[in-house]
Amino acid sequence: MINWKIIACFAIIAVLTGACRKNETTPGIKDGNGQPAKPVKRPLGLVTGPAIAKAIGPAGGTLASADNRILLEVPPGAVQTNVQFSIQPVENTLEGSPGKAFRLLPEGVAFTRPVTIRYTPGAEELAGINPDVLFLAYQNKDGYHYLAANTSIDPATHQLSVQTKHFSDWSIVELFELEADTTQVLPGGKAQLQLMWHLGSLLTVDTTDQPIGDLIPYDGQVSKVKWSMASGKGKITANGAKCEYQAPGEVPDENPAFVSVSVPITLYDSKRTGLAMLTTPIFTMPDEYLMVSVDRIPFINNPPENGESSIRMEVDKFYVSAQLQDGHAIYILIPGGVMGTGSFPYGEDDKKAYIDFSTNATDILNSWVTHKLNCEDCDPVFSGGQVKISKNGKIGEYVEGEFTAEVWKIGQYNPPKKQLSGKFRVLRTI
Template identity: 30%
Template sequence: MHHSFDESHGIFYRGLKRFIGAIGDSSKVLFSKDKNRRYLRQKLIMERHKTSLLTLAGYLTLVLALSCNKDTPAPADDEAPPVFGEPVTKPKGQPSASAASAIIGPAGGVLQYEQAVRLEVPPEAVAQPTTFAIQPISNTLDDGSAAQAFRLMPEGVHFKKPIKVSFPYIPGNGDNPTARMVAFQRNDGIWCGVPTALDAQQHLLTVETHHFSDWVWFDMLSLRQDKETARAGETANLKLMEQVLGALMPASTIDSVPLAAMDDIGFSKDVTVSGWRIVSGPGTLEPKLNTNLLLGDAIYTAPTTVNEAANVEIQVEVESRNGYISDPTAPNGRRKLGKMILLTTIRLMPENFVQLKLNGAEQDFAHLGNARVVNGTLYIRTHNEQINLTLQCNGAGRGTYPGGFGNGQSLFSLTRSQGQTRRSFANFYRSCDTNKEVFNGSAVISTVEDYVEGTFTGNLYPVDHQSCDLPEATAVEFKFRIKRS
């Protein structure tokens, strides 16, 4: 049976009235003179109305599922009632790199930031030439996610026609794009999910909006781990997480739903978990009950001996019976979550290791390189047949070294050879506007005693870049544990 939006509200308020009446009856019992009789009556009444509360939650499902659109079809009668959390206020993200900008007028145009986000401004969206900008910022919706957030500008402008915002994603990294959605941050700091079109063939998420703010994509269901690498005998904790909805009513200016915090899978009571297993690689895996009494956690234990670097691939099956994401391109506007397989990889490392990824592609490093401190500066150097790299941290102790030339900062440089061609890259570029270097990325040094262990993450830019256009970036992830010289 389906109800219109107005009918659903009527049902909601009638159910609410009955439930409040039940609570009132229970409250009257508190004043009974006979304590035992009072307790029994209260328990009986409250147990009787547990069903009323669940039924009321079922009515709420008719008002909102994952979209707050009044025209969204009502859920089927056999759908489980949703469970909601409190909307969470998050801080504004901080700029993490330079912005890309362009002036676009009434004729429309396109602005793109690398391969991460693209704006398509249709004709007549603005009445006069307007500066559009894309500013990379920190992801405050989910600081455990690899997704890059962006501040789209100009803010505070209502566009006459909707602007298409597209987020390309890299397939094959273990997650499931079926559970992926786009969100924006309101002025009050609350993030809100919006209807999101998924193009699985083009690996693209697209939304339309009449306003700009901070935007990011996220996964409704995800598999997390507390470490990406493990040495002999070490353990890694794995956890299935879900993004909880934070409100029942839509925002006033855009078809959206506020978001609560991430929680252990099972908070929504709509999912089942099964099939934890190691797909490839050595070690053992032990599923564990989580806080919602589902096998949503697992502990991986590495073998007692690790002679060489190797990947361990782990998978788990998750099935959502009724969950969906509002998607204008899906049948009936609903992208059903259904059964999904989530994957993750743990890298086994010997006692000494070097790991380098460029744009997500791992490079083969048999040579471990060397680590030494010279005149209070820490140098990490390594190479293979094609790549020579140096990480210079202007300090000799543990800590975080943001990109830069000064004390307490870091410089990452890399030279790559392809045939007779050699090209150099660094974690900065020179701005034409200021004629100064713009740095990014940071090094984190965790050990400096017998071994030097740490990471560097950021973007590299070609040193020979000459134009004033934003240079093409190469994402770098560098991890190491090297015997100190």
């Protein structure tokens, strides 16, 4: 049995090199009309939690957020008198950013010596992401985000750090993203892939931090972009920052295929030069399937055995369940009878959805469900998201749908959580 987690983690390793020189700058970033792409003004994030504050004086000191996600190191001599430093969680308004956002104060105070900001991404932020394309980013008081080009990364812990003489709202951003128009194709089908990035200005020799615009097609060192099949079946046809994947003529045993792209990291005055690799999975899907992404790691139902599918379903109370590769299992239920299409939020009444996801189909203690209890006497908290049934055919036709959910480990108060998303298509038999 192929372990998709190992493949996904292996595939996103960046190959760092020293080939890029400091005086090499990337060509101008253009949008589809050939004009310089412009930075985007975004709203400042609303406060989402209490601030952690501490007075730090000329001797220096440290301050960490309540979750230890972000740490400030104030060196001796950075301030001349006692200054109130604070860290407060806020909404992250930078779309596509996989991390949290924090408001660092005091804002508008110029430090005599640079203060170090350290951000340690959590497992949920790193899932399915190449850490070497992560940078720290900040938003100024006018609402514009900037990528901090001098962000360094610890290869062992993936901790990001940067030195700054000013405070504002800070978060993290992926320098590159790999987009696919679909991650599931029929046998012989095709998927279109494209390398994207967030930078939105012309890179000049006197520019360090880059304004962050909308996610746009990569238009940097396109001639150095390289595409490859990291694993799996199928073939690719590369064209600069674009690539077409064609699936094999039948559903392969090795599924999904992983398509990779490598791209130089070249920013003026940056510590992060090298070659980054991004990878995305493409499933060759049978007529019936149930596909689940767990914290961005994809899984698909086991292939049929003896002509019998590993997916089960009923329509009168609507459930669909599947044994997944890697020993996982999933059960999706909407009680009360679902005769048509629609969207169903999570809850405990009829027409409310419920998901039980198991990381070990034979061990109930490894179940993750769409409700939790924060204390013994607390009311249940239900997941956001929904189950959406987009097609509910007659007997002999297909039932199709998709779902998103936050699931919590069963049997614990304030339990850990996982993010689920997925799609299914099952032939209706009753």
